Amino acid sequence: MIPMLLKFVFPPPSSLFITAMSVIGVASLAGTGYSETRGKHLQYSKFWNVNSQKTTRNEIKLSSRTGMLMFYTPAFLAGVAAFALFPDEGFRFFLVSSALTIHYFKRVFEVLFVHKYSGGMGLDTVILISPGYLISTATIIYTQHLTRGVQEPPLDLKYLGVVLFLVGISGNFYHHYILSKLREKGGEKGYKIPQGGLFDMVICPHYLFEILGFVGISFISQTVYAFSVTIGSIFYLLGRSYATRKWYLSKFENFPKEVKALIPYVF
Template identity: 55%
Template sequence: MVWPMILSFVHPPPPSVLITATAVISLVGLANAGLSEVRGSHLKYSKEARLQSRTGMLIIYMPAILLGAASFWVFPVGNSKDLRFLILRAALTLHFLKRVLEVLFVHKFSGLMAVGSMSDISLSYFVFTAISIYIQYLSRDLPKPRIDLTYHGVVLFLTGMAGNFYHHLVLSRLRKSQGNKEYKIPQGGLFSLVTCPHYLFEIIDFVGLSFISQTIYGFVITLGTIIYLIERSYATRRWYLSKFDDFPRHVKALFPFVF
């Protein structure tokens, strides 16, 4: 009973041990990364080469963007059965393009980024993009889910992108200049309700991507992202409480009025 119900929402998974293993590793890795944030334990790179944070962030996102753009050349737009495949590739490319534009024009940075952590994150985004596109390509000729969530996914994806961008803009205005390390309590938007509304909209963004793809891999990655951002937002709220005596206690971590 459970499996037929699942198949009403997702494509049957392609028979690939590699894809299954990657999905499991990604889920465990995201959950573990979030736990590290909660515990306050971070990897140390005291002797490792470092780059300016802006440069590092650009390097993190560019491979995924280039892969998304290249997919339109590798898999040209075909007939109507390619519509979901086309929308997913466009959404993934736009997702990382937005991040690059924010790095260039919105975020203000201070400090340096370790090359090792930069490389790991960049590789994870590249692999996520590559496998998402590859699975969608394999799923084109598989039985379609009975419930089509493609356009629901587009609405959620665009909502998540817009909300995430707006709250990143609010955060960037807290710092007067690049390199400024002064911390303030964010005001505006949903910051009156939760500590990390940008994470909330990031979750909506990923839920939208998983609705567009309707693959088990997409839903697993979204689940891992939700777990990671729940844990990270909890750690962020705890930091604000320790940093500011006047931080409003009614402001939750991620979900208004709940958590």
């Protein structure tokens, strides 16, 4: 099993920190995804205060735009800082850092200019999510730095990774744009059943393409830690998409039953 893995990943660094982060990352994201399927949601977007049993009187509530900027900006800055902190690290490192920086730049751009908002989010959600993005981004970059001077895996996946990343980020942006057009009228805050693109087949095509983007980054990186982040993210987005479809079914009597959660015809 190990020799097979070493055909397409760098040998894991002898770092207890990286090993621990790989395990913790998968476990925490998978656990959060499972919680989503059980109705315990991260409190943002349409799931703000869904099934909440507590009063919001003592909660600090932020606007969605402010909260989401706090989600993504630190990770974006970590990607930018990588170019200054680790100059001349080689082409693969450049591709990994560039992909992460572009990924979070796109998210910040969408928060400012694309997304339409209907609710808010709690500060506790921001405190939970923002460090997670920052730490995973910084750790992917640092793990890539540790591969300097290490023999490359026999199977080079970085160019396939670039293609997958570009398809993923483009598809994710396109479907976010479709969602934003559902509220073209000023002040409109209600939810509608999205249509167009892959929305006619799955209710969360933006998550599907986000997964594709993460797979692309892990292929570019070819480190165990990058793959662990991708696996954890897949588990989380599976749970989140399941919960999203369940929410639409509960809110719209005319929601088409053939529309799946994440994977056309399958799930």
